[in-house]
Amino acid sequence: MSDLTLETVSEIPALRERVKSRRQQGATIGFVPTMGALHAGHTSLIEAAGADCDFVVVSIFVNPTQFGPDEDFEKYPRVLEQDLAKCAAAGADLVWTPDTSSMYPDGFSTHVTVKALSRILEGATRTNHFQGVTTVVTKLLLSCLPDIAYFGAKDFQQQAIIRRMCLDLNIPVEIKTCPIIRDTDGLALSSRNAYLSAAEREAGLSLSRALRLAEEKIAAGETDLEQIKTAMHELLQATPLLKLDYATIVDPMTLEDITTIQPAMVALIAAWVGATRLIDNCQINPASPG
Known part of the structure; x- marks a missing residue:
């Protein structure tokens, strides 16, 4: 030094x-x-x-x-x-x-x-x-x-x-x-990632995959946010070693759950992977809502 x-x-x-x-x-x-x-x-x-x-x-x-x-x-x-x-x-x-x-x-x-x-x-x-x-x-x-x-x-x-x-x-x-900084595999960087075993780290990648799924569905024109949230849940709940807390889409200012497409949204996920709690999110700004 x-x-x-x-x-x-x-x-x-x-x-x-x-x-x-x-x-x-x-x-x-x-x-x-x-x-x-x-x-x-x-x-x-x-x-x-x-x-x-x-x-x-x-x-x-x-x-x-x-x-x-x-x-x-x-x-x-x-x-x-x-x-x-x-x-x-x-x-x-x-x-x-x-x-x-x-x-x-x-x-x-x-x-x-x-x-x-x-x-x-x-x-x-x-x-x-x-x-x-x-x-x-x-x-x-x-x-x-x-x-x-x-x-x-x-x-x-x-x-x-x-x-x-x-x-x-x-x-x-x-x-x-x-902006969020991610590892090359998509996992959002966190000091707590050091706690993860190799298998747990693989399970943790489901968070970013579920966020990408939501982005892709909205970009493809899907307007039913409840169906998108359900798809996120299904992907995460099918992941071994992962216990889902929440996966939702909210207003970025109020953080309240939303049910219809709006100009600015954020998808938020929290889950336990083994004994480690992971969170991740992505902001979604559709070019033409609806």
Whole structure:
């Protein structure tokens, strides 16, 4: 790391001072919040921030409050040295690695909740998950106060909730959503993919196949979304090792289930493959609805 111009800080005052100094020099600030275990999806966000902004901050913090009691907080991969090397290679200027005590001080009792959007889809299965996400993202954004924060489209519901949160709370940060990065076989990149066996990974490919099926049917002129959803379900439910949670097509703003073709739609899937939860989605914009 000695030959790479990457700074690291752990304390919030040091972060703020560094950002303030660069802003006073006229720099625009880009911010990429992560939980580490970085892959090409994360580095694409860092690169996007570098293309837009003069100074790029990456946070690495495995946030305990967004994990349920039976989820993988303890075994979530923590590979800081590898992450720092990837941040430097992707063009980050500063990596912020707060500890839990600075994010959640003794007596912490304040939470941020985006009610309607957090209760459906992932929120229906993962109780309090999005409360943990929105609370920590609020703290991350207010600690850094960037001009633009970058999120991946794979967590489609998450970015929609964060947009709503920033609008509702007048948080002066632009939220930019970047495209899903996929492996060559079509599997959406995720830090949790490391948990998958070879057979489980093969099963996980059914998520992207079901999304392609929906795209193809709509492109071919199919207008009955219920039939398309049924076809997605059938493909996924026929996959060994896969337990489907949901597969649906929704409005991209409200995330509410839709039954008729509209100009902008998003197909969303969540499933357990073995002990690993996978999510995927694709945005569908038919050229001529109906």
